[in-house]
Amino acid sequence: MKEFLNIGIVGLGQRGTFMLRDTILPQKDVNVVAVCDVYEDRCEDIARLIEESGRPRPKTAQDYHEILKMDEVDAILVTSAWEAHLDITCDAMEAGKIVGFEVGGAYSIEDCWRLIRTYEKTGVPCSMLENCCYGRNELMMLNMARMGAFGEIVHCEGGYCHDLRDEISYGRENRHYRFRNYLNRCCDNYPTHDLGPIANILDINHGNRMLSLVSMASKARGLHSYIMDKEGAGYDAATFDFAQGDVVTTIIKCAHGETIQLTLDTTLPRAYSRRLQVSGTKGMYQEDNQSIFLDGRENEFHDDWYKRWNNIEEYREEFDHPIWKQFIKDGVNGGHGGLDWLLFRAFVDAAKEGKGAPVDVYDAVTWMSISVLTEQSIAMGGMPVAIPDFTNGKWIERPKWEP
Amino acid sequence: MKEFLNIGIVGLGQRGTFMLRDTILPQKDVNVVAVCDVYEDRCEDIARLIEESGRPRPKTAQDYHEILKMDEVDAILVTSAWEAHLDITCDAMEAGKIVGFEVGGAYSIEDCWRLIRTYEKTGVPCSMLENCCYGRNELMMLNMARMGAFGEIVHCEGGYCHDLRDEISYGRENRHYRFRNYLNRCCDNYPTHDLGPIANILDINHGNRMLSLVSMASKARGLHSYIMDKEGAGYDAATFDFAQGDVVTTIIKCAHGETIQLTLDTTLPRAYSRRLQVSGTKGMYQEDNQSIFLDGRENEFHDDWYKRWNNIEEYREEFDHPIWKQFIKDGVNGGHGGLDWLLFRAFVDAAKEGKGAPVDVYDAVTWMSISVLTEQSIAMGGMPVAIPDFTNGKWIERPKWEP
Numbered sequence: 001m002k003e004f005l006n007i008g009i010v011g012l013g014q015r016g017t018f019m020l021r022d023t024i025l026p027q028k029d030v031n032v033v034a035v036c037d038v039y040e041d042r043c044e045d046i047a048r049l050i051e052e053s054g055r056p057r058p059k060t061a062q063d064y065h066e067i068l069k070m071d072e073v074d075a076i077l078v079t080s081a082w083e084a085h086l087d088i089t090c091d092a093m094e095a096g097k098i099v100g101f102e103v104g105g106a107y108s109i110e111d112c113w114r115l116i117r118t119y120e121k122t123g124v125p126c127s128m129l130e131n132c133c134y135g136r137n138e139l140m141m142l143n144m145a146r147m148g149a150f151g152e153i154v155h156c157e158g159g160y161c162h163d164l165r166d167e168i169s170y171g172r173e174n175r176h177y178r179f180r181n182y183l184n185r186c187c188d189n190y191p192t193h194d195l196g197p198i199a200n201i202l203d204i205n206h207g208n209r210m211l212s213l214v215s216m217a218s219k220a221r222g223l224h225s226y227i228m229d230k231e232g233a234g235y236d237a238a239t240f241d242f243a244q245g246d247v248v249t250t251i252i253k254c255a256h257g258e259t260i261q262l263t264l265d266t267t268l269p270r271a272y273s274r275r276l277q278v279s280g281t282k283g284m285y286q287e288d289n290q291s292i293f294l295d296g297r298e299n300e301f302h303d304d305w306y307k308r309w310n311n312i313e314e315y316r317e318e319f320d321h322p323i324w325k326q327f328i329k330d331g332v333n334g335g336h337g338g339l340d341w342l343l344f345r346a347f348v349d350a351a352k353e354g355k356g357a358p359v360d361v362y363d364a365v366t367w368m369s370i371s372v373l374t375e376q377s378i379a380m381g382g383m384p385v386a387i388p389d390f391t392n393g394k395w396i397e398r399p400k401w402e403p
Numbered sequence: 404m405k406e407f408l409n410i411g412i413v414g415l416g417q418r419g420t421f422m423l424r425d426t427i428l429p430q431k432d433v434n435v436v437a438v439c440d441v442y443e444d445r446c447e448d449i450a451r452l453i454e455e456s457g458r459p460r461p462k463t464a465q466d467y468h469e470i471l472k473m474d475e476v477d478a479i480l481v482t483s484a485w486e487a488h489l490d491i492t493c494d495a496m497e498a499g500k501i502v503g504f505e506v507g508g509a510y511s512i513e514d515c516w517r518l519i520r521t522y523e524k525t526g527v528p529c530s531m532l533e534n535c536c537y538g539r540n541e542l543m544m545l546n547m548a549r550m551g552a553f554g555e556i557v558h559c560e561g562g563y564c565h566d567l568r569d570e571i572s573y574g575r576e577n578r579h580y581r582f583r584n585y586l587n588r589c590c591d592n593y594p595t596h597d598l599g600p601i602a603n604i605l606d607i608n609h610g611n612r613m614l615s616l617v618s619m620a621s622k623a624r625g626l627h628s629y630i631m632d633k634e635g636a637g638y639d640a641a642t643f644d645f646a647q648g649d650v651v652t653t654i655i656k657c658a659h660g661e662t663i664q665l666t667l668d669t670t671l672p673r674a675y676s677r678r679l680q681v682s683g684t685k686g687m688y689q690e691d692n693q694s695i696f697l698d699g700r701e702n703e704f705h706d707d708w709y710k711r712w713n714n715i716e717e718y719r720e721e722f723d724h725p726i727w728k729q730f731i732k733d734g735v736n737g738g739h740g741g742l743d744w745l746l747f748r749a750f751v752d753a754a755k756e757g758k759g760a761p762v763d764v765y766d767a768v769t770w771m772s773i774s775v776l777t778e779q780s781i782a783m784g785g786m787p788v789a790i791p792d793f794t795n796g797k798w799i800e801r802p803k804w805e806p
Contacts, residue, residue, distance in 0.1 A: 225555065295672035382615065384784050
């Protein structure tokens with residue numbers, strides 16, 4: 001096992017910067033030896049940030065191929081624009097670099113298969129860095145599911161519900177890829193934050209499989225309304241016709257008969273939620289009211305006679321995931337309430353042993369493919385679309401995912 | 404205008420009894436002159452209940468045609484099993500009786516058209532008694548929508564989420580129609596409680612229209628699990644193969660680009676919810692956390708940095724529907740937290756003037772048809788299904804619904 005992991009970071013926008021500052025730099029066993037972005041000023045800013053933290057200045061590059069050629073780089077972190085994730089990831093595997101790539105949706109099914117082929121050809125460890133798989137509530141639900149607290153699970157829900165109107169509307173000024181995506185595509189463009197934890201709970205690709213989906217999108221009004229309010233009709237984007245519907249709703253059917261309902265809601269005013277819901281024969285969890293309802297347990301009566309819920313906090317002691325119990329004992333660290341820390345430690349610990357973690361390429365492309373498939377279903381008026389089996393049948397025997 | 408409304412009630416199960424006791428008998432201008440049920444004991448129980456309230460004993464009948472022949476009956480209330488609603492309703496209209504029929508889903512599109520044809524031929528006032536259209540929160544949301552508080556509404560959600568395992572499992576013993584329906588059908592069998600208020604908010608059939616839907620059902624495990632727990636494997640129904648999936652999820656697309664997401668969840672442990680959500684360019688409402696989020700208003704920060712919600716109670720003064728402001732001032736009466744009272748008063752006041760209210764036949768069958776159409780979509784793996792225009796084009800000009 002390596003004592004230190006030397007990494008190169010490709011993509012230095014908002015996510016790369018945030019991840020570096022709050023989660024990567026505090027790690028004693030990780031050296032950032034190279035950073036890359038197509039924009040030179042971003043490279044400079046990040047190089048300075050690293051130097052100011054007392055670390056050596058990294059090599060900077062505007063072409064990521066330069067970094068892939070560096071012998072001293074053990075692993076590549078891909079925090080680029082969505083469209084470039086798989087190009088960079090495949091090239092890094094071809095160069096023999098362990099890869100951790102940020103979340104996003106896929107643009108074609110062929111691109112998903114390319115990742116699988118490249119992984120199977122090179123054998124280089126490659127993982128998607130899905131931090132929400134380490135969410136405290138998400139892991140608690142996984143723990144409860146495995147303990148049988150919900151009985152047989154028949155239905156799950158999730159969503160990526162995040163008011164991103166400011167980020168998207170000013171995406172050109174801020175060089176953010178969401179602007180061009182929202183202008184041109186209509187799909188569930190960001191499915192993994194919500195679907196990933198649900199897929200773990202339902203053992204998708206690990207004894208279960210997603211078979212098909214249907215998806216519909218509402219009209220697109222949120223961005224136009226926001227831009228008109230902020231900038232008025234004179235601003236060019238006020239006349240742009242955004243393709244991305246404000247709310248995209250998707251239903252997925254699984255091999256063992258479960259349904260999954262997903263929502264993307266990113267261009268309307270609202271509070272953030274990943275909307276996790278788990279429904280089984282013995283109980284349910286619902287994130288939007290932070291409540292657990294278990295059959296036969298004391299369920300409180302609230303407001304109306306028919307509203308009986310217990311707050312999730314009453315069940316922490318009993319069901320919190322062991323990883324989080326330990327994490328809290330150690331003192332929670334890192335960005336996004338600790339998610340990034342747990343995620344990145346899983347990646348680093350595996351990479352130092354020459355392994356991959358946390359989300360392998362089969363799970364990664366299965367989750368990412370939802371963007372392509374919802375785009376197809378929406379375009380065809382909600383037609384059911386088959387979800388490919390990216391494991392080629394191995395899903396039946398693959399062991400359960402562990403955080 | 405009539406001083407008194409003489410009614411006959413057809414169907415004396417749980418709903419008929421509850422409605423009579425809590426909502427109908429207290430009305431000073433309503434006389435129950437006839438009651439009918441295929442079970443003689445139910446007729447006797449209800450006749451006794453009416454006598455004990457100090458009113459004259461009604462005529463009892465096991466065949467509703469006898470009641471339709473009574474000259475002194477002005478109006479018929481249909482609170483029978485779902486399957487008989489439209490038969491009784493159409494026969495009553497043919498007999499010249501004003502009709503109010505209870506909620507439920509349709510079994511065929513032809514049956515929906517039959518109601519329309521019978522209404523258009525006879526001209527007899529006929530309404531569906533959808534009490535949830537009078538829910539305080541539902542009417543507040545209608546009021547907010549019409550005031551423009553949500554901006555342009557792009558998406559709504561709703562559900563009928565009610566743990567009915569006991570009622571359904573013992574449906575044969577209790578002579579409840581749900582048992583046979585759950586054994587034989589798989590669809591959103593009860594769409595109007597959630598869809599009705601949403602349809603009013605989105606002006607469905609009053610300037611807008613539902614165009615198509617897709618629907619998927621989870622596996623059916625809740626009833627079997629419940630029956631096994633309660634009765635064990637020796638009870639015959641423990642071996643029955645219930646057709647009704649535990650959770651049915653539906654997405655509807657509207658003529659003006661809005662989407663509606665509906666959930667039926669009635670055979671799993673959970674707290675009751677109609678899950679109303681309204682999402683627009685300026686704000687949203689979510690029933691499951693009783694919260695309103697309006698753009699530019701002071702939104703509170705709760706729990707996590709990203710959870711900003713205001714409780715609905717903070718907006719009551721500003722947005723409560725005038726009908727509810729008055730109702731609270733008068734002292735709320737009747738069953739289901741006042742819903743039944745407001746509903747029944749609307750019916751009685753209209754019927755005394757020879758008119759129909761609250762939900763006309765066009766809206767009624769449009770909402771009821773969702774049961775048929777989800778059944779079709781589910782059977783075809785989630786295929787999109789077209790929603791008929793039961794108004795034959797008149798939806799474009801029909802004036803907005805008013806409670």
